[in-house]
Amino acid sequence: MGKRKALIAGNWKMYTTVVDGCRLALDVAKTCSELTDREVLVAPPFTILSEVAHVLKGSKIIVAAQNVCWAEKGALTGEISPVMVQAAGGSAAIVGHSERRQIFGETDELINNRVRGALAFGLLTILCIGETLGEREDGQTFNVLADQLRKGLASLTGADMANVVIAYEPVWAIGTGKTASKEQAQEAHAFIRGILVQIFEKTVAEQTRILYGGSVKPANIDELMAQIDIDGALVGGAALDAELFGRIINYK
Ligand code: PEP
Numbered sequence: 001m002g003k004r005k006a007l008i009a010g011n012w013k014m015y016t017t018v019v020d021g022c023r024l025a026l027d028v029a030k031t032c033s034e035l036t037d038r039e040v041l042v043a044p045p046f047t048i049l050s051e052v053a054h055v056l057k058g059s060k061i062i063v064a065a066q067n068v069c070w071a072e073k074g075a076l077t078g079e080i081s082p083v084m085v086q087a088a089g090g091s092a093a094i095v096g097h098s099e100r101r102q103i104f105g106e107t108d109e110l111i112n113n114r115v116r117g118a119l120a121f122g123l124l125t126i127l128c129i130g131e132t133l134g135e136r137e138d139g140q141t142f143n144v145l146a147d148q149l150r151k152g153l154a155s156l157t158g159a160d161m162a163n164v165v166i167a168y169e170p171v172w173a174i175g176t177g178k179t180a181s182k183e184q185a186q187e188a189h190a191f192i193r194g195i196l197v198q199i200f201e202k203t204v205a206e207q208t209r210i211l212y213g214g215s216v217k218p219a220n221i222d223e224l225m226a227q228i229d230i231d232g233a234l235v236g237g238a239a240l241d242a243e244l245f246g247r248i249i250n251y252k
Pocket of ligand 1: 169177
């Protein structure tokens with residue numbers, strides 16, 4: 001099995017405009033210029049994707065969109081196509097974030113369309129999945145994860161998975177300050193990898209990166225990254241502070 005390269009991703013959500021976003025991007029770039037054993041990604045709002053990509057040119061930081069449409073163009077008001085993301089300097093997209101699912105009602109089927117569209121245009125695609133607190137308390141965590149994974153990845157081939165990253169983000173841990181324990185996170189990641197074996201095959205499952213997301217901070221990143229099936233992190237709040245995000249990127 002080839003070693004999975006760690007990926008630390010920062011989701012800026014609906015924060016930052018051009019000046020503070022470019023400053024943040026440059027500060028993040030300074031904290032990771034020496035690292036070769038891990039990848040770093042930032043996902044600014046669409047409105048500053050191009051400026052952020054511009055200031056990060058020459059760095060190895062991957063610039064991602066926070067969502068993406070399946071189509072190249074069309075009468076799809078409010079949507080951004082994979083081609084537009086690429087023209088703005090982005091090469092990746094986050095899809096299926098729980099805020100998209102819960103606040104904007106995005107379904108697994110819609111999310112699968114987005115995943116397939118992003119892949120068709122060659123974007124690195126981060127598919128987010130995760131259970132709510134109620135689902136965890138009802139003992140439904142594994143059912144929810146398996147279902148979101150199977151539906152989100154529907155009709156993909158093993159070869160497609162080379163450009164897919166899964167982010168396990170328990171909804172109850174996002175922006176709440178509550179992190180899944182390292183044991184809870186590892187258990188979910190191992191389960192997800194097992195489902196990937198069922199959908200595809202062992203080699204695909206072993207090569208797919210699975211990120212943990214949910215209140216990742218400098219205080220918990222080291223123990224999370226020490227888990228065998230945790231290959232990186234998707235960071236929200238702490239990604240808006242270059243010092244905190246820098247420490248997360250430089251996990252030990
Ligand atoms: C997220 O937005 O994906 C996230 C994990 O947020 P936070 O780190 O703030 O919990």
